[in-house]
Amino acid sequence: MSEKPRVGIFGMTSCYGCQLEIINLEENILRLLDHVNISYWRLALETPSDPKNLDIAIIEGSASNQEEIEELREIRQNSKIVITIGACAALGGVQGMRNLMNNERVMSAAYSNLSGVRATEVKAIHEVIKVDYAVRGCPINKEEFAAAILHLLAGTQPPAWNMPVCNECKIKGNECFFERKKPLPHYQSRVCLGPISEAGCGARCPSNGMPCDGCRGWTEDAHVKQWIKEGLERNQTIEDLAMLVHRYSGGTKDSEIAKE
Amino acid sequence: MNETIDLKHIARVEGYGRLIVDIDNKQLKDAKFNVLEGARFFEGILLGKKYNEVPIIISRICAICSASHSIVSTYAVENALSIRPSEQTHLLRKLLVYGEMIESHLLHTYYLALPDYIRQPSVIPLASSHPDVVKRAFYGHGLGNEIQRKIGGRAVHPIRNVVGGFSMFPSLEEMESIRKKIPLMIEETLETIKLFRDLPDQPTIESKRDYAAIWDCNEYAYCYAKEIAHGYGDPFPATEYQTHLIEEVRPYSHTKFSSLNGESFMVGALPRLNLNHHLLTNVGKEALELSKLNLPDFDTYHNNIAQLVETVDCAQRSIDILDKFISDDFEFETFDFNPKPGNGIAVTEAPRGLLVHQYTFDEDLRCTYCDVVTPTAYNQHKMETDCVDLIPRIAHRPREDIELFLNMLIRAYDPCISCSAHSVKLDVKFV
Numbered sequence: 209m210s211e212k213p214r215v216g217i218f219g220m221t222s223c224y225g226c227q228l229e230i231i232n233l234e235e236n237i238l239r240l241l242d243h244v245n246i247s248y249w250r251l252a253l254e255t256p257s258d259p260k261n262l263d264i265a266i267i268e269g270s271a272s273n274q275e276e277i278e279e280l281r282e283i284r285q286n287s288k289i290v291i292t293i294g295a296c297a298a299l300g301g302v303q304g305m306r307n308l309m310n311n312e313r314v315m316s317a318a319y320s321n322l323s324g325v326r327a328t329e330v331k332a333i334h335e336v337i338k339v340d341y342a343v344r345g346c347p348i349n350k351e352e353f354a355a356a357i358l359h360l361l362a363g364t365q366p367p368a369w370n371m372p373v374c375n376e377c378k379i380k381g382n383e384c385f386f387e388r389k390k391p392l393p394h395y396q397s398r399v400c401l402g403p404i405s406e407a408g409c410g411a412r413c414p415s416n417g418m419p420c421d422g423c424r425g426w427t428e429d430a431h432v433k434q435w436i437k438e439g440l441e442r443n444q445t446i447e448d449l450a451m452l453v454h455r456y457s458g459g460t461k462d463s464e465i466a467k468e
Numbered sequence: 469m470n471e472t473i474d475l476k477h478i479a480r481v482e483g484y485g486r487l488i489v490d491i492d493n494k495q496l497k498d499a500k501f502n503v504l505e506g507a508r509f510f511e512g513i514l515l516g517k518k519y520n521e522v523p524i525i526i527s528r529i530c531a532i533c534s535a536s537h538s539i540v541s542t543y544a545v546e547n548a549l550s551i552r553p554s555e556q557t558h559l560l561r562k563l564l565v566y567g568e569m570i571e572s573h574l575l576h577t578y579y580l581a582l583p584d585y586i587r588q589p590s591v592i593p594l595a596s597s598h599p600d601v602v603k604r605a606f607y608g609h610g611l612g613n614e615i616q617r618k619i620g621g622r623a624v625h626p627i628r629n630v631v632g633g634f635s636m637f638p639s640l641e642e643m644e645s646i647r648k649k650i651p652l653m654i655e656e657t658l659e660t661i662k663l664f665r666d667l668p669d670q671p672t673i674e675s676k677r678d679y680a681a682i683w684d685c686n687e688y689a690y691c692y693a694k695e696i697a698h699g700y701g702d703p704f705p706a707t708e709y710q711t712h713l714i715e716e717v718r719p720y721s722h723t724k725f726s727s728l729n730g731e732s733f734m735v736g737a738l739p740r741l742n743l744n745h746h747l748l749t750n751v752g753k754e755a756l757e758l759s760k761l762n763l764p765d766f767d768t769y770h771n772n773i774a775q776l777v778e779t780v781d782c783a784q785r786s787i788d789i790l791d792k793f794i795s796d797d798f799e800f801e802t803f804d805f806n807p808k809p810g811n812g813i814a815v816t817e818a819p820r821g822l823l824v825h826q827y828t829f830d831e832d833l834r835c836t837y838c839d840v841v842t843p844t845a846y847n848q849h850k851m852e853t854d855c856v857d858l859i860p861r862i863a864h865r866p867r868e869d870i871e872l873f874l875n876m877l878i879r880a881y882d883p884c885i886s887c888s889a890h891s892v893k894l895d896v897k898f899v
């Protein structure tokens with residue numbers, strides 16, 4: 209037993225959805241447990257459990273206060289490989305939008321008295337410590353997560369997608385939001401982030417009748433400015449477009465686009 | 469003898485919370501429950517956002533209640549903008565919520581609570597000691613997720629539920645395939661009710677305080693209603709939630725405390741069952757009888773078994789809706805609407821209790837005000853007063869037992885701390 213690699217699962221500021229997707233593996237968790245020992249996981253194991261000497265640390269959530277930043281540094285010291293799960297960890301997540309808004313105004317809308325609120329700028333995990341691999345999505349796709357773990361255990365690098373959601377969307381045969389003749393119904397945004405968003409989700413949102421809103425982050429060669437230009441041609445305001453391209457990614461350095 | 473019990477991380481709950489209990493000479497002096505989650509400021513993030521973006525963003529408050537957040541948010545937006553969704557939309561939303569209730573209740577009872585009842589540190593050892601139970605857990609929990617996936621498009625953070633209706637519909641085959649799997653899950657959950665009922669040497673508590681849930685006199689309301697009912701008085705309109713369910717800040721903590729008529733109160737499965745048991749489906753009534761719960765029940769620990777009774781009831785209700793859809797009247801609807809600015813409030817039941825959303829939209833249909841109150845925020849005060857009721861009963865026991873029973877008490881609420889952290893004040897003191 210003791211030779212199995214040791215894994216720790218950690219939650220920072222998040223909704224727990226990516227950890228929940230791990231539980232949603234159902235009986236496949238048992239298969240994963242054939243290969244690893246979970247030695248730290250607050251969501252599922254009673255304390256005390258042991259966050260030291262880890263082979264793989266799995267981190268969900270963004271860094272949003274000083275305690276989390278310190279915990280992250282400890283995790284990095286205690287682990288050979290660090291991977292992140294989800295948009296919060298990789299990009300900042302929806303809470304990262306407050307970096308791009310008037311922070312004071314955002315915070316006082318939620319709390320009448322700010323004196324006790326310990327909050328720093330929202331940061332993606334790789335802005336704080338070195339991250340070896342990121343499983344993307346809000347939430348992650350559980351199969352993709354399991355496959356990534358198996359790759360890492362085998363010492364191989366999990367696959368990178370390097371293509372936009374549009375490619376998967378076309379394979380699925382969805383009618384493109386940009387090409388519809390009829391005006392779109394009110395509930396949908398007028399624009400789809402598929403052209404600049406990293407694939408791997410199977411074009412989940414367009415396949416369910418909603419435009420992609422970019423939860424997996426941008427492709428490496430994303431033409432964001434070109435995309436914004438197209439959005440402007442569709443009568444969107446620059447503020448709305450900037451918030452949309454950063455709906456999940458306010459916690460990264462990329463967010464400069466929004467400030468332009 | 470003075471003793472402080474400090475449960476630094478309450479493990480096996482969704483989120484990061486801490487309970488500090490001071491016991492002096494077997495008397496409870498003080499109990500404080502702290503939320504240590506990072507704050508996410510949703511009320512602020514939504515400012516200026518278009519109404520159709522609101523449900524998508526706000527469901528990210530919490531994964532395990534994401535269907536409830538998405539649904540109550542669409543209802544609140546619809547109320548604000550004078551949009552009337554179709555009858556079929558209501559039914560689809562109910563079905564989505566039943567899937568969520570099943571998934572969340574079974575996650576909690578099997579994976580998070582049951583290990584305590586058989587004195588194991590987690591569900592993992594149960595895979596070898598109780599393989600049949602763990603198999604049931606996978607099946608039922610997975611089925612709850614499958615309902616959410618086929619109706620909402622995704623198990624966590626549904627895609628298809630949008631302002632006004634659904635962006636896509638399940639196919640006949642999808643509905644039939646879920647329908648077929650439900651009866652076995654009902655049968656197995658009834659077995660688990662017996663298991664929970666018969667486990668020896670478990671803590672009990674009698675805390676005769678008020679309890680609340682959304683209310684519809686014609687049906688056991690799991691998903692959206694216009695009123696809120698409670699144990700000791702008449703129901704009141706949901707729109708008056710802020711006058712009845714008072715939130716106050718106390719000087720010793722940055723946490724908000726909720727009270728009803730000046731007292732702590734509970735929300736969740738047990739309160740719902742106390743208020744609605746006469747409206748259970750027949751199969752739900754069978755489950756209730758099997759559970760041997762004597763209603764109204766004031767034992768917080770019984771929230772676990774109440775969740776199992778609700779699981780059975782929600783499973784039967786899913787069958788009823790699916791049968792109706794399959795037999796004749798499912799329509800692929802298109803819809804559009806004419807939104808008008810305004811303010812809207814909606815209340816629903818998340819698996820762990822009463823959930824409120826309120827928004828205001830301006831002429832440009834952008835959000836100018838948002839208030840969200842989550843079940844764990846309502847329950848927090850009661851968690852502390854329950855400690856007052858519990859400690860005299862267990863103070864003579866060894867410290868390990870006291871710690872276990874306190875942990876079990878907090879877990880019985882099935883607290884979703886990540887949910888509550890969006891709005892509560894955080895305690896800055898680290899002692």
Ligand code: SF4
Pocket residue numbers: 222223224225226227268269293294295296297301302345346347348528531624
């Ligand atoms: S990425 Fe999305 S699903 Fe995952 S923890 Fe963050 S908000 Fe939740």
Ligand code: SF4
Pocket residue numbers: 373374375377378382383384385386400401402403411414419420
């Ligand atoms: S992802 Fe969006 S933009 Fe790309 S093809 Fe699909 S609908 Fe069109």
Ligand code: SF4
Pocket residue numbers: 345346373405406409410411412413414419420421422423424425
């Ligand atoms: S379609 Fe876009 S928003 Fe939807 S899951 Fe895929 S990357 Fe995320």
